[in-house]
Amino acid sequence: MKVLILFAHPAFHKSKVNKVLVDDLSELQGVTFHDLYEHYPEFDIDVKEEQKLLSEHDCVIFQYPLFWYSTPSILKEWQDLVLEHGWAFGSQGNELKGKLFFCTITAGGPKQAYQIGAFHNLTINQLLTPLKQTAALCKMITLPPFVVHGTHAMEDDKILDFKNDYVGLLKTIVDDKLDIEKVRKLDYLNHYLIKEEL
Numbered sequence: 001m002k003v004l005i006l007f008a009h010p011a012f013h014k015s016k017v018n019k020v021l022v023d024d025l026s027e028l029q030g031v032t033f034h035d036l037y038e039h040y041p042e043f044d045i046d047v048k049e050e051q052k053l054l055s056e057h058d059c060v061i062f063q064y065p066l067f068w069y070s071t072p073s074i075l076k077e078w079q080d081l082v083l084e085h086g087w088a089f090g091s092q093g094n095e096l097k098g099k100l101f102f103c104t105i106t107a108g109g110p111k112q113a114y115q116i117g118a119f120h121n122l123t124i125n126q127l128l129t130p131l132k133q134t135a136a137l138c139k140m141i142t143l144p145p146f147v148v149h150g151t152h153a154m155e156d157d158k159i160l161d162f163k164n165d166y167v168g169l170l171k172t173i174v175d176d177k178l179d180i181e182k183v184r185k186l187d188y189l190n191h192y193l194i195k196e197e198l
């Protein structure tokens with residue numbers, strides 16, 4: 001399996017968590033790391049190049065810090081331009097059909113705040129509804145998100161734990177060893193190895 005990570009962080013120089021998560025990812029066999037803000041600082045997204053990249057991969061990941069319960073703006077622009085009718089969706093638009101899709105998200109808020117009735121009142125999965133439906137319209141197979149909560153006060157060794165889990169997950173996908181049917185039932189992909197939750 002070939003994995004494409006579409007990374008979006010508009011202030012990467014200030015990043016603490018994503019900086020560790022993405023460090024050396026491009027060295028991983030089968031993984032293409034594509035930094036959208038680095039490629040397109042003026043938002044002049046090359047649609048044909050992005051579509052070519054998508055066609056060359058089997059699994060597409062949006063990786064980003066949660067900004068106002070959503071993605072940083074370049075990921076919205078990317079969707080608006082790249083996911084063309086007749087290419088990504090519609091009766092003739094089958095280029096993404098059958099590919100895996102999920103989000104890797106870092107969030108300042110803790111997991112317990114992302115529950116109905118809690119501080120943020122919505123779960124991360126509820127917040128992902130438009131992205132998940134977009135992927136469904138494009139006939140992709142959506143997996144739960146990989147989420148790092150509580151980034152503000154996170155210790156370095158904890159960030160490294162998440163990094164190791166993330167790399168393990170990516171290698172499992174590249175080796176085509178992820179049990180898709182089982183992990184689709186999880187709330188977060190972080191738990192892909194925990195058998196009792198499956």
Ligand SMILES: Cc1cc2nc3c(=O)[nH]c(=O)nc-3n(C[C@H](O)[C@H](O)[C@H](O)COP(=O)(O)O)c2cc1C
Pocket residue numbers: 009014015016017018019064065066067068069070106107108109110151
């Ligand atoms: C403009 C902006 C909006 C944010 N919105 C949210 C939010 O809606 N929910 C949340 O949990 N954290 C929010 N945060 C916190 C970021 O998600 C958090 O700082 C980031 O994931 C940490 O990753 P980094 O160390 O790679 O920057 C926001 C931060 C910024 C700058």
